[in-house]
Amino acid sequence: MVDLQIDGLVSTVMSTDHATVAEEEYLQTLFWLQEAELPMTGANVARAMQLSAPTVHEMIGRLERDGYIARGEDKVIGFTDSGLEHAEGVVRRHRLIERFLTDVLGIAWDEVHEEAERLEHAMSPVLEERMLAAIGDAKTCPHGHPIVGGTRIGGVPLADVSEGASVQVLRFENEAEDLLHYLKDSGLEPGLHGTVTATSGEEVTVTAADGRECTVTHSVGETVSVIADPSPPPRIALPEQLVLARERYGR
Ligand SMILES: [Zn+2]
Ligand SMILES: [Zn+2]
Structure with missing residues (x-):
């Protein structure tokens, strides 16, 4: 038995x-x-x-x-x-x-x-x-x-958004932890509403509703999906931008 x-x-x-x-x-x-x-x-x-x-x-x-x-x-x-x-x-x-x-x-x-x-x-x-x-x-x-x-929800890369557009942060496409530390330090977070107040080939700055300025490098801006108004055309991320392990962002 x-x-x-x-x-x-x-x-x-x-x-x-x-x-x-x-x-x-x-x-x-x-x-x-x-x-x-x-x-x-x-x-x-x-x-x-x-x-x-x-x-x-x-x-x-x-x-x-x-x-x-x-x-x-x-x-x-x-x-x-x-x-x-x-x-x-x-x-x-x-x-x-x-x-x-x-x-x-x-x-x-x-x-x-x-x-x-x-x-x-x-x-x-x-x-x-x-x-x-x-x-x-x-x-x-x-x-x-x-x-x-x-x-x-679809979205566009923050790096594509033009100056003056209002944005809502949807998500961080990459979760390499050192990239998350960098994003946390910048002040950006999912759900944040703000306006793109400066953007160049080097950096993107979002000024939040409370006046805080959040600046990230352009390459990190490629990995932040937002809803923007006015919005740039949607596009698929480049393969090298999806990195889930360790960091590879020159900063
Ligand atoms: Zn995760
Ligand atoms: Zn996650």
Whole structure:
């Protein structure tokens, strides 16, 4: 009897479909590329994760063998149903954890990304449900990304907006933590309303409604999505602008 129960338990555990932590990291990055409407290619994954091409190539092969992705003849990657489900799950948990850490635990928004990277792989559905209840009405992570897929609002890069336009900050497209520290120091944050009072090839300044001046480099301005009035035409970010790991912004 006992043996039978143990056998049953083992076979239940074995048949559970589990991606490894590394696989989840890659699935998450692919999801970010898809959201940003960038081609899901090994080169873009390598760029976003700041990893070498051979390393990425090997892991892409593993994801394909494990049935999470499929590759077309043009080398462009697509999610399988199972891959998309895993990717959406890990991205949702990441953003939910970040929101929980800022709103419930009071941690600054530039210090939660790396914590979420660690916790997102080890969360049970029950804990996820509890956290979701704890964050109340919040719909995005503290950097402006929707927790539930399919609710992303379009936007334009702050760097494209002309002087005199009014802006509302939607989100920070990159979450490399040192970039978040820089943005925090600048005074910009998702939800902030202001006016672009200076812009050049070097820097962009947004003056907030309360008179505070927030200045970032032009290259960082490329990664800040805003709603602007008047608005420049929408455009897709350049692949080198989506970086989720470590910093690469000359400052
Ligand atoms: Zn994050
Ligand atoms: Zn975030």
